[in-house]
Amino acid sequence: MRVQADSPTADVLVIGAGVVGLAIAWRAAQRGLRVTLADPSPGQGATHVAAGMLAPLAEASYAERELFRLGIESLRRYPGFAAELTELTGLPTGLRQTGTLQVAYLIVALRAVGLDTGPMTGFDTAKADAEFFPDGRFKSNVLINIGYGDRDKLFPRSPRFSFDEIAKIV
16 A cells, blocks of 8 residues: 555545454555555554444444444455455554454343353363364354342452542543
């Protein structure tokens, strides 16, 4: 990508040189457009705080069908985009295609109907995969427990910070 910082004219002005801004500038430059990037601190903005997920079911309500379709199409295209970027740079993008958000929705739904449930992390994924998915077609992401717990056998909740101790509304 050829970007000119002091070019007096441009076909496209991209404000923000984080992950999304750079991706837009890269694609525009690939199509022959002259691109100017404007950012006082490239790569230091929202890129560091964004969740970075494509989750069409979570990001659009059922009334937003066009947004949902766009999300589904983005989800379909993104692995190819990430592979192209890795091929060009030789650097991994960190793309992981997991169902973590769907697991969270399942846990919420199970709790809503009265079941005790929660994620179980720290397990040996290779052993779990060998046991439950011996053909290798699937990989585990998270295990969840589901059932009816004995409230009398629960240990006290660990200490937590209050909102005011860790955050400030500005």
